[in-house]
Amino acid sequence: MSYPKEIYLNAERILEKRRDNAVMEASMRAEEIKNAIPEVDEIQNKLSRIGLEISRLFFYNGNAEEKVAELRQKSKALTDERGCILAKNGYKPDAMSPEYICPVCEDKGFVNGRICQCHRQLLKDLMKENLRRVAPLDDCTFENFYVEKYSDRPDENGIIPRERAGKIYDAAHRYAQNFSLPSKNLLFLGATGLGKTHLSLAIANVAVNRGYYVCYGTSQNICEDLQSEQFGRDSDIVYTKRQVLDSDLLIIDDLGTEIDSQYSIATLYNIINSRILAKKPTIISTNYEPAELYKKYDQRITSRITGEYTAMQFLGSDIRNE
Numbered sequence: 001m002s003y004p005k006e007i008y009l010n011a012e013r014i015l016e017k018r019r020d021n022a023v024m025e026a027s028m029r030a031e032e033i034k035n036a037i038p039e040v041d042e043i044q045n046k047l048s049r050i051g052l053e054i055s056r057l058f059f060y061n062g063n064a065e066e067k068v069a070e071l072r073q074k075s076k077a078l079t080d081e082r083g084c085i086l087a088k089n090g091y092k093p094d095a096m097s098p099e100y101i102c103p104v105c106e107d108k109g110f111v112n113g114r115i116c117q118c119h120r121q122l123l124k125d126l127m128k129e130n131l132r133r134v135a136p137l138d139d140c141t142f143e144n145f146y147v148e149k150y151s152d153r154p155d156e157n158g159i160i161p162r163e164r165a166g167k168i169y170d171a172a173h174r175y176a177q178n179f180s181l182p183s184k185n186l187l188f189l190g191a192t193g194l195g196k197t198h199l200s201l202a203i204a205n206v207a208v209n210r211g212y213y214v215c216y217g218t219s220q221n222i223c224e225d226l227q228s229e230q231f232g233r234d235s236d237i238v239y240t241k242r243q244v245l246d247s248d249l250l251i252i253d254d255l256g257t258e259i260d261s262q263y264s265i266a267t268l269y270n271i272i273n274s275r276i277l278a279k280k281p282t283i284i285s286t287n288y289e290p291a292e293l294y295k296k297y298d299q300r301i302t303s304r305i306t307g308e309y310t311a312m313q314f315l316g317s318d319i320r321n322e
Contacts, residue, residue, distance in 0.1 A: 003123055003213050004243055007130070011109070011122045018107040022098035030096045037089055040096075043082045050075045120211065127208050131201075134238060135216050140201035142173050149319040161316030165195065168312045172199045176206035181248060181280065187305060188285040190314025196285035200251045203283065207249050215239070215247035223258040223267050245274050248281075255286035256296060269301050276308050284309065 034041040050071050057064040057071075083093030100107045102118035109119035131137045147169055150162040168188075175183065188196040204214045217225075217239050225239040234240070244250060250271070258264045275282050284305070286293065294302050 002246075003127060004246075007123060007126050010126055011119065014122060015107050015109045015119065018101050019098075022100045022107060026096060026098040033086065033091060033096060037085060039085055040082055043078050043085075044096075047075060047078055047082075050078070124208055124211060127213065128205075131204060131208065131214060131216055134221075135197075135201055135204075137201055137205060140198045141205055142169070142176070142202045145169060145195060145198055145202060150316045155315060159315055161314075164313070164315050168314065169199065171312065172203055176203040179203070179207050179210065179212065179249065179281075183249075183281040185276070185281055185309040186283045187309040187311045188283065188314065189290065189311060190287070191316075191318070192287055193318030193320045194314035194316060195319060196314060197253055200253060200283050200285055204249065204251060212248040213246075214249045214251065215243050216251040216253065217244075218254045219252050219256065219258040219268070220254065222252065222271070223264045226267050227263055244271055245278070245280075250275060250280070250282045252282065252284045255284050256288045256293075260296075265298065265301070268297075269304075272301060272304050276304060282309075 030044075034044060054068055054071050054075075057068050082096070086095050087093050098106070102116060105111045105116035105118060107118075109116055109122075128137060147162055147165045150165040152160055152162045154160050172186075175186065188200065190196055201216065204216055207214050222239050222244060225237040226241055226244065228234055228237050229240055252271070255268075258268070272282065288296065290306075290311075293305070
């Protein structure tokens with residue numbers, strides 16, 4: 001599992017800003033306190049002299065351990081005294097120390113060389129923010145997907161849309177909870193407004209919360225951006241070839257809406273085939289029926305979709321107005 005480089009860089013900038021703010025605010029509080037409480041100012045001066053003396057002793061050739069221990073004991077006594085004075089004057093005992101958002105790593109993002117939990121959460125939040133720019137991520141969860149909106153009357157083939165939706169929901173939920181890099185590819189088929197995008201993004205929500213890198217986009221937008229990137233017009237694009245191919249989970253929404261051209265066909269083939277070879281899961285949704293897909297795309301694409309994807313057919317009428 002790895003995120004795009006810009007996600008890591010953004011997280012580093014945020015952590016650095018958190019540290020700087022904590023130190024600056026602590027410095028301002030310290031100045032305020034020293035001006036208001038002269039005794040604290042005196043203690044601070046004593047602590048500074050002790051700190052300087054300890055630093056000098058580290059360069060002392062003799063056995064300085066006993067002297068350092070004595071100085072540290074004095075420092076602790078002064079710190080305790082300062083805490084009592086601060087408390088008496090309505091301040092927290094540690095009011096002169098930085099108040100980090102994460103006291104575990106002190107907003108450094110790492111503890112003993114290992115990534116801190118706060119850093120992991122920040123990366124997840126930034127990944128979600130990226131997805132929110134292109135999709136209604138917060139509106140599409142498993143919790144607000146309602147199978148009751150589907151008809152409970154059998155269609156012409158005797159299939160009840162609500163029952164079918166319930167089975168697809170259960171399968172998608174299991175898929176999300178157990179998602180991993182070897183997970184299978186999914187193909188969501190069905191008319192407009194039947195919940196294909198909703199369940200795709202519900203899976204994305206869970207995958208991101210579990211620390212996976214998810215890339216979502218419509219077929220049209222992905223193809224257009226990759227074409228712009230190839231021809232050097234990449235100053236205002238959302239999707240890059242590396243993002244599309246390297247993401248842990250790629251969601252291609254509305255397959256069939258892309259411009260009908262040889263370039264789009266070649267681009268889709270490369271995405272689908274490359275991710276199959278790399279064993280990276282992809283979810284594709286389309287309003288096209290299987291027969292329509294065979295007419296629109298050549299065998300290179302359709303054979304890989306039918307052979308490597310698990311198809312889930314949504315039935316019924318548009319539930320968005322229900």
